[in-house]
Amino acid sequence: MARGKTTGKTRLFVQALWTAVTNGYAYGFVSGKIYTGRMKTFCVPGLSCYSCPGALGSCPVGALQAVLDSRSFAFSCYIFGILMVFGSVLGRFICGWLCPFGLVQDLMHRIPLGKKWRRLPGDRWLRLVKYGILIIFVIVLPSIIVNVAGIGRPWFCQYICPSGTLMGGIPLMTVNPGLRGAAGALFSWKIMILCLILFLSVKMPRPFCRYLCPLGAVYGIFNPVAFYRLNVDREKCISCGKCREVCPMDIKVWETPNSPECIRCGACTESCPVDALEKKVAFCKRKCYHNDSALACYHDSKEK
Amino acid sequence: MQGGRLRDRQYSMEHRPLFLIAGKERTVKEKYRIWAGPILLAGGIILIAAGIMRGEPATVLTKAAVICMECIGIG
Numbered sequence: 390m391a392r393g394k395t396t397g398k399t400r401l402f403v404q405a406l407w408t409a410v411t412n413g414y415a416y417g418f419v420s421g422k423i424y425t426g427r428m429k430t431f432c433v434p435g436l437s438c439y440s441c442p443g444a445l446g447s448c449p450v451g452a453l454q455a456v457l458d459s460r461s462f463a464f465s466c467y468i469f470g471i472l473m474v475f476g477s478v479l480g481r482f483i484c485g486w487l488c489p490f491g492l493v494q495d496l497m498h499r500i501p502l503g504k505k506w507r508r509l510p511g512d513r514w515l516r517l518v519k520y521g522i523l524i525i526f527v528i529v530l531p532s533i534i535v536n537v538a539g540i541g542r543p544w545f546c547q548y549i550c551p552s553g554t555l556m557g558g559i560p561l562m563t564v565n566p567g568l569r570g571a572a573g574a575l576f577s578w579k580i581m582i583l584c585l586i587l588f589l590s591v592k593m594p595r596p597f598c599r600y601l602c603p604l605g606a607v608y609g610i611f612n613p614v615a616f617y618r619l620n621v622d623r624e625k626c627i628s629c630g631k632c633r634e635v636c637p638m639d640i641k642v643w644e645t646p647n648s649p650e651c652i653r654c655g656a657c658t659e660s661c662p663v664d665a666l667e668k669k670v671a672f673c674k675r676k677c678y679h680n681d682s683a684l685a686c687y688h689d690s691k692e693k
Numbered sequence: 694m695q696g697g698r699l700r701d702r703q704y705s706m707e708h709r710p711l712f713l714i715a716g717k718e719r720t721v722k723e724k725y726r727i728w729a730g731p732i733l734l735a736g737g738i739i740l741i742a743a744g745i746m747r748g749e750p751a752t753v754l755t756k757a758a759v760i761c762m763e764c765i766g767i768g
Contacts, residue, residue: 422760429757430750439757440764447757451764455756456749467744467753473737477730547763558765568760568767576766614729671730 396655400485404492407435410445412489412556417442421565432468434475435488436604438550440557442564449475450527450604451546451553458531458541472607480615481608484598485652490552494597497590498637506593508639515600516650522549523603545603547575551583594637598652609649616671617653619646625665632657632666642666 411433414424423442433446449472456465475483484491498505509515526545535541546553558576562569589596598605621643632642635656640648642657646666658666744750762768 423758425758427754430754432753438761438764440761444757447753451761452753452757456752459752459756461752462747462749465744465749466740466747467749470737470740470742470744473733473740477733477737543761543763546761547766547768550764553761553764554766557761558767561760561765568765571762571767573768575768579766611733614726614733616730616734 396659400654401492401495403486404488404495407487408437408489408492411435411437412441412443412445414443414445417444418560419564421561421563421568423561432471433487434479434483436490436550436552436602437488438546438553438557440553440561442557442560444556448552450550451543454527454531454541454543454546457528458535458543460535460539463532473611476608476611476615478616479608480612480617480647480653481605481649481651482615482617482653483608484595484602484605485654488598488604489556490602491595491598491652493555494586494590494595497587498594500591502591508593509589509596509600512599512639518600519602519606522601523606527603548578549582549601551579551586551597554579554583595652599638599650605652612649612651613647615647618669618671619651619653619658620667620669621646622665622667625663627663627665629662631660631662635660 417423421442423440424445426445428445429439429447431446432449432452433444434449436450437444437446437448439447439451449468453465453468453472456462456468479487522545526549530544531541533541534544554576558572558579562572586597586601619642626643628643630641630643633640636642636651637654637656638648638650638652640650642648642651643665645651653668655668658668
């Protein structure tokens with residue numbers, strides 16, 4: 390099997406399995422209703438709309454807005470705590486392996502349609518947009534713009550989130566005529582955003598994760614310190630750039646192996662011709678490479 | 694050449710060893726990185742516990758147990 394194929398297939402299987410498990414309420418797809426049990430108190434790690442008929446858990450971004458735009462709370466200890474736990478353990482491994490909308494983008498990118506793009510013009514600045522969306526649409530606007538009853542709106546879900554349209558809106562409207570009749574200009578706007586993201590996904594890998602996803606922005610902040618990490622053996626690395634060629638996020642892996650943009654897909658470790666890249670989990674007792682990573686420093690004391 | 698530059702940077706002032714951690718000399722950056730993950734994890738668990746005591750999961754469930762019209766694009 391060619392280098393780079395093993396991890397790709399395993400990842401696709403894990404993504405599909407995780408999506409099926411967390412969106413496994415099959416009755417919802419048939420009846421046009423959603424699951425209403427207590428499991429929805431818990432958040433799934435990825436961007437998975439809780440209005441999807443099959444959803445068994447809550448979306449962290451939706452849940453965060455739900456708490457912030459409620460009358461009762463100005464700050465959400467519960468959701469920020471969940472994000473910190475997920476982020477500090479896995480970082481953006483979640484984006485690469487456990488996000489249903491990431492799976493959708495990966496599948497779309499497999500469609501062979503013309504020449505593929507590496508990045509959009511202004512890529513460096515566009516990557517900052519997701520942090521703006523996190524701050525403005527997820528935290529600030531739901532908190533400060535409230536109606537007379539003191540209740541705000543989920544701005545990101547309402548005006549941007551393509552996952553809600555794809556996984557919630559379209560399946561529900563397909564089987565529920567009442568909802569179909571209520572669709573208007575807002576639904577058209579969200580369909581347009583979804584179509585744009587899906588088209589871009591065909592042309593380039595993970596456009597939503599790169600530029601727009603607020604959940605990716607949160608997990609990206611944790612990537613450099615998360616338990617799950619990537620190490621570069623500086624002695625072995627020849628800086629050939631093969632890792633960047635296969636990287637869906639277009640990262641110079643040999644320079645920033647724990648970049649906030651890295652979704653831990655593992656393509657770089659498979660493609661490295663000198664095996665200079667290694668995936669590691671913090672505080673495990675396996676031998677690892679010497680480099681400037683904190684974890685490697687911790688581990689290599691075990692070699693003595 | 695590129696590999697040479699990387700190795701030079703590895704031993705720049707920013708990366709010079711300053712602290713003795715786990716039996717080896719470590720930089721300031723490494724010192725913080727070792728403990729940042731566990732500290733954030735512990736902080737996260739404490740925040741979850743605080744959130745549960747404040748009754749936030751009920752708010753999440755209230756919102757998640759009905760179809761979110763905004764999320765699906767009806768408004």
